[in-house]
Amino acid sequence: MKPWVQLMFFPCVFLIWPAEAEFFTSIGQMTDLIYAEKDLVQSLQEYIRAEEKKLSQIKSWAEKMDVLTSKSASDPEGYLAHPVNAYKLVKRLNTDWLELENLVLQDTTNGFIANLTIQRQFFPTEEDETGAAKALMRLQDTYKLDPETLSRGNLPGKCLCGLLKAIFLFLGTKYRSSLTVGDCFGMGKTAYNDGDYYHTVLWMEQALKQHDEGEDTTVSKVEILDYLSYAVFQFGDLHRAMELTRRLISLDSTHERAGSNLRYFEKLLEKEREEKEKENSINKTVTTTEAVVQSGAYERPLDYLPERDIYEALCRGEGVKMTPRRQKRLFCRYHDGNRNPHLLIAPFKEEDEWDSPHIVRYYDVMSDEEIEKIKQLAKPRLARATVRDPKTGVLTVASYRVSKSSWLEEDDDPVVAKVNQRMQQITGLTVKTAELLQVANYGMGGQYEPHFDFSRKDEPDAFKRLGTGNRVATFLNYMSDVEAGGATVFPDFGAAIWPKKGTAVFWYNLFRSGEGDYRTRHAACPVLVGCKWVSNKWFHERGNEFLRPCGRTEVD
Numbered sequence: 001m002k003p004w005v006q007l008m009f010f011p012c013v014f015l016i017w018p019a020e021a022e023f024f025t026s027i028g029q030m031t032d033l034i035y036a037e038k039d040l041v042q043s044l045q046e047y048i049r050a051e052e053k054k055l056s057q058i059k060s061w062a063e064k065m066d067v068l069t070s071k072s073a074s075d076p077e078g079y080l081a082h083p084v085n086a087y088k089l090v091k092r093l094n095t096d097w098l099e100l101e102n103l104v105l106q107d108t109t110n111g112f113i114a115n116l117t118i119q120r121q122f123f124p125t126e127e128d129e130t131g132a133a134k135a136l137m138r139l140q141d142t143y144k145l146d147p148e149t150l151s152r153g154n155l156p157g158k159c160l161c162g163l164l165k166a167i168f169l170f171l172g173t174k175y176r177s178s179l180t181v182g183d184c185f186g187m188g189k190t191a192y193n194d195g196d197y198y199h200t201v202l203w204m205e206q207a208l209k210q211h212d213e214g215e216d217t218t219v220s221k222v223e224i225l226d227y228l229s230y231a232v233f234q235f236g237d238l239h240r241a242m243e244l245t246r247r248l249i250s251l252d253s254t255h256e257r258a259g260s261n262l263r264y265f266e267k268l269l270e271k272e273r274e275e276k277e278k279e280n281s282i283n284k285t286v287t288t289t290e291a292v293v294q295s296g297a298y299e300r301p302l303d304y305l306p307e308r309d310i311y312e313a314l315c316r317g318e319g320v321k322m323t324p325r326r327q328k329r330l331f332c333r334y335h336d337g338n339r340n341p342h343l344l345i346a347p348f349k350e351e352d353e354w355d356s357p358h359i360v361r362y363y364d365v366m367s368d369e370e371i372e373k374i375k376q377l378a379k380p381r382l383a384r385a386t387v388r389d390p391k392t393g394v395l396t397v398a399s400y401r402v403s404k405s406s407w408l409e410e411d412d413d414p415v416v417a418k419v420n421q422r423m424q425q426i427t428g429l430t431v432k433t434a435e436l437l438q439v440a441n442y443g444m445g446g447q448y449e450p451h452f453d454f455s456r457k458d459e460p461d462a463f464k465r466l467g468t469g470n471r472v473a474t475f476l477n478y479m480s481d482v483e484a485g486g487a488t489v490f491p492d493f494g495a496a497i498w499p500k501k502g503t504a505v506f507w508y509n510l511f512r513s514g515e516g517d518y519r520t521r522h523a524a525c526p527v528l529v530g531c532k533w534v535s536n537k538w539f540h541e542r543g544n545e546f547l548r549p550c551g552r553t554e555v556d
Contacts, residue, residue, distance in 0.1 A: 080444075081530050082177055084179060086132065086135075086443070087183075090128050090132040091129055091183065091186060094129040129190075130190050133191075135444045135445030137191065141312065142315050147206035148209075150179065151183075153176045204227050204231065228244055229248060229261065230261070233261075237298075242269070305450065307450060310494070314525070315496070317487075319494055320494055320495065321494030322494075322495075326354075335347055348362045348364065353495065360506050365503060368501075368502070374415065375439070377412055377415075377416070378406040382404040385403040387451070402445065403440045404441050405440040407437065407438055407439075408437045419535075430544055431537065433539075433544070438538075444527070445526045446486075450521050451523065453522075454516045472509060475504060475536060475538075475539070478499040478501055479501065482527060483530040485528030486524065486527040488525075510541070514541070
C-alpha cells in the first residue's frame with residue numbers, strides 16, 4: 001500500500017492558499033505551514049485509526065460469516081427451511097455484502113473487490129430482497145405469527161398445532177435465527193415503500209423495541225421513529241403520531257420534517273376539537289382517532305381476495321369441514337383404472353379425500369428415484385411460474401403465484417413418458433391432448449392463491465391456442481414432504497389436503513355436462529417450513545369425451 005495515495009481522501013489545508021504564494025519569503029507565513037503539517041499528522045492518525053477500525057470490522061465479519069456458512073453449508077435445504085434464514089440470506093447478499101464492499105473498496109490490491117464485483121452479478125437484487133421481505137410478511141399473516149416470534153426465532157404461539165410446534169422447536173434448536181434491528185427496520189421500509197402501513201407499523205415497532213432494549217445497531221431511533229410516526233398517522237391515530245414525533249424531536253431537535261409534521265398534527269387536532277365543540281358531541285361516541293387509540297391495534301386492510309380469511313384459516317388447519325357424516329362417506333380401496341390391464345396385477349391404493357366434489361389421493365405413484373430424476377431435469381429450467389391470461393391466453397407472471405416451474409416433454413427422458421403413462425392408466429384419460437408435465441418448486445413463502453384450473457365463461461379464449469378444449473381434470477403429484485404449511489386447500493367447501501411425498505391427488509374440474517365446477521377453486525398455501533416440490537398434469541376435453549368413468553357419481 002502506498003500511504004501517500006490515501007492522503008487524497010483528506011482535505012489538504014494548504015490548498016486554501018493562493019497558488020502563487022512563496023512561503024519561504026515569509027517566516028510568518030511558514031509558521032502557518034507548521035500548523036498545517038500538524039493537522040496533516042492528525043488526519044493521518046485518524047486515517048490509521050479508521051483503517052484499524054475497518055480491519056477490525058472486516059475481521060469480525062469474516063469470523064461471523066465463517067461460523068454461519070460452515071453451519072449453513074452442512075445442510076443447505078435444512079438451513080433454508082427456516083424462513084428467517086432464507087430472508088436473511090437474501091438480505092445479506094443484496095445489502096450486507098454491498099456494505100462490506102463499500103468498506104473494503106479503498107483497497108483493491110488483494111483482489112477481493114474484483115472477485116466480489118464478478119460474483120455480485122449473480123447475487124440477489126433489490127427486487128429479491130423486497131420479495132423475501134414480503135414472503136416473511138405473508139407467512140406472518142397467514143400463520144398468525146407476530147413480529148416478535150419471527151424476529152426472536154422463538155416457538156410460534158398457540159395458533160399452531162402440536163406437530164407444528166415440535167417442528168419449530170427442532171428448527172429453533174438446530175437452525176435458530178433472529179432478526180436484528182436493521183433487519184426489522186428493512187422489513188418496515190419494504191412495507192412502507194409498498195404503501196403497506198399495516199406491516200410498516202408492526203416491523204418499525206419491533207425495531208424500536210429491540211433498539212430500546214439496547215441491541216447494537218447502526219440504525220438510529222430517529223430513522224425508526226420517522227417511519228413509524230408517519231405510518232401510524234396513516235391509520236388516523238393522531239395522538240400516537242404526535243407522541244412518536246415528539247420523541248423523535250427530543251432526540252434530534254433539528255429534524256425539519258418532524259417539526260413540520262408536529263405542527264401539522266397539532267393543527268389537525270385543534271380542528272378536530274373545534275368540530276367536536278360545534279357538534280356538541282362531548283358525551284357522544286368517541287371520535288375515530290380516539291377509537292383507534294383505545295383499541296391499541298391497527299387492523300389489517302382488506303384486499304382483493306374475498307375468501308382471504310377462510311383460505312388462511314384452512315392453511316393453518318382451522319375450519320376444515322370434515323363432519324362425522326362426511327367422514328363415513330370416505331373409503332380406501334385398490335384402484336385398477338377401471339380394469340386397466342396394466343393395473344390388474346398391481347393396482348394403486350386409492351383414498352377418498354373428499355366426497356363432493358370427489359377428490360382422491362393415490363399412494364406410491366412416483367418412486368424416490370423417479371422424483372429425483374424429475375427434479376434433476378427440471379432444476380436447470382426453473383423460471384418464475386406463470387398463469388394463463390384469461391383474455392389473451394398468453395402465459396404471464398402474477399403476484400398471487402410465487403413459485404418457479406418448468407415444463408417437461410416425454411422426449412426429455414424416459415422417466416417423463418413413464419410418469420405420463422402412469423397418470424393415463426390411473427385416470428383413464430388420454431395424455432395425448434393433455435398439457436406437458438409441469439414441475440413446480442415453492443420457495444420461501446411460496447404460494448398460489450385461490451384460483452380455478454379451468455376457464456370460465458367470461459374467458460372463453462384461455463386455452464384457444466391449445467385447441468384441446470377446457471381443462472377437464474387435474475392430477476397433482478406431491479414430490480416432497482413439507483414440514484409445515486404448503487397444503488392444497490379448497491375454500492368453497494373447507495377442505496385441506498397436506499403434501500405427502502410419492503402420493504398424488506386427482507379431481508375433475510368440469511361436470512359431465514362440460515360446465516365448470518366452481519367448487520374446485522383451490523390454492524397452494526404458503527410454505528412455512530420446508531421445501532415443496534410438485535408436478536401436475538392438466539387433462540383436456542378433446543379425446544376424453546367418452547373416457548370419464550360413468551360409475552362415479554357426485555354425492556350431495
